[in-house]
Amino acid sequence: MLPNLHPRQPRRVGRKSAAAVALVASTALVLSACASDDGAADDGSSDGDQAITFIPKQLNNPYTDVVLGGGEDGADAAGFGASEVVGPLEASASSQVTFINAETQAGTDVLVIAANDPDAVCPALGEARDAGAKIVAFDSDTNPDCRDVFISQVVAKDVALIQVELIAEQIGGSGEIAILSATANATNQNEWIEFMEEELATNPDYADIELVAKVYGDDDDAKSFQEAQGLMQAYPDLKGIVSPTTVGIAATARYLSTSEYKGEVALTGLGLPNEMRPFVKDGTVEAFALWDPAQLGYVAAFAGKALADGEITGAEGDTFAAGDLGDREVGEGGVVIVGPPTTFDADNIDDYDF
Numbered sequence: 001m002l003p004n005l006h007p008r009q010p011r012r013v014g015r016k017s018a019a020a021v022a023l024v025a026s027t028a029l030v031l032s033a034c035a036s037d038d039g040a041a042d043d044g045s046s047d048g049d050q051a052i053t054f055i056p057k058q059l060n061n062p063y064t065d066v067v068l069g070g071g072e073d074g075a076d077a078a079g080f081g082a083s084e085v086v087g088p089l090e091a092s093a094s095s096q097v098t099f100i101n102a103e104t105q106a107g108t109d110v111l112v113i114a115a116n117d118p119d120a121v122c123p124a125l126g127e128a129r130d131a132g133a134k135i136v137a138f139d140s141d142t143n144p145d146c147r148d149v150f151i152s153q154v155v156a157k158d159v160a161l162i163q164v165e166l167i168a169e170q171i172g173g174s175g176e177i178a179i180l181s182a183t184a185n186a187t188n189q190n191e192w193i194e195f196m197e198e199e200l201a202t203n204p205d206y207a208d209i210e211l212v213a214k215v216y217g218d219d220d221d222a223k224s225f226q227e228a229q230g231l232m233q234a235y236p237d238l239k240g241i242v243s244p245t246t247v248g249i250a251a252t253a254r255y256l257s258t259s260e261y262k263g264e265v266a267l268t269g270l271g272l273p274n275e276m277r278p279f280v281k282d283g284t285v286e287a288f289a290l291w292d293p294a295q296l297g298y299v300a301a302f303a304g305k306a307l308a309d310g311e312i313t314g315a316e317g318d319t320f321a322a323g324d325l326g327d328r329e330v331g332e333g334g335v336v337i338v339g340p341p342t343t344f345d346a347d348n349i350d351d352y353d354f
């Protein structure tokens with residue numbers, strides 16, 4: 001049973017640790033090859049013989065671990081015979097291409113990918129499709145032409161607006177703010193940032209808030225920490241930082257928590273409750289948001305199964321069963337929305353364990 005957002009443990013059933021997976025990618029290839037070499041999976045008709053491969057933005061990211069835990073549970077529950085995780089250790093634009101190519105060679109039936117760049121992965125995904133694989137984008141979309149469906153954690157505009165509301169509240173409605181993002185090409189980050197900028201520019205409630213900088217920590221802890229430090233030096237009047245990435249918000253919180261800015265400069269964005277708990281308790285952070293990352297992986301696996309079985313094509317109006325999470329419908333542009341975001345603060349953060 002994979003519950004809706006409520007207290008629980010992250011799941012990691014049957015999955016190698018991220019670091020181990022990077023080193024044993026060849027094992028993944030063997031498993032995938034087995035699944036299709038016998039021909040049983042080619043027409044998608046034989047449950048248990050199909051292989052699914054998850055390619056996250058990067059492996060060494062705690063958020064990714066939770067997403068993939070849900071993905072492995074989903075792959076199991078949906079009836080895949082083999083399920084693997086492969087991927088790069090850093091989230092640069094083209095770092096996923098060699099992994100896509102290797103999985104295509106191995107004959108995987110479903111590729112689930114969080115794109116580091118909407119276009120850089122497209123030629124390789126095209127070859128995977130030509131070889132018969134179904135493509136599920138999740139977390140961060142590809143160019144829509146390059147995948148069958150996109151599993152989106154939330155409605156992009158909603159999650160952008162929540163972050164603007166939170167920072168506005170926390171700085172008392174006026175002053176300079178900055179955004180500390182992940183990589184500059186990430187589809188999800190850029191979509192959220194665009195909605196945030198539009199809201200700040202058009203909503204009269206935010207007329208006194210000025211976005212003075214956008215910086216990129218590349219979902220690398222050390223770089224994000226440095227970027228946070230750099231923002232404080234470059235903008236002495238800064239009142240708040242929005243970091244819509246779990247890596248960025250955690251690194252920024254760590255920087256602020258031991259600096260003179262703790263409690264003075266607000267920080268919000270998207271974070272994992274387990275990483276952010278100490279900073280909420282020590283007063284560095286008042287409130288931030290996120291969805292249930294495990295559900296994202298879980299729904300993506302079921303979408304992959306429905307595609308591989310030929311039950312859906314990814315067209316608007318298609319529906320598929322997503323195990324414990326019930327039926328899901330494909331919306332406009334081939335997008336499936338998983339669930340609403342939750343806001344975490346001192347009152348509720350101890351109720352969550354991921």
Ligand code: RAM
Pocket residue numbers: 057061063064114139140182188219244245246247270271
């Ligand atoms: C980071 C990644 C990911 C994003 C979360 C919120 O871990 O950038 O893509 O969805 O944060």
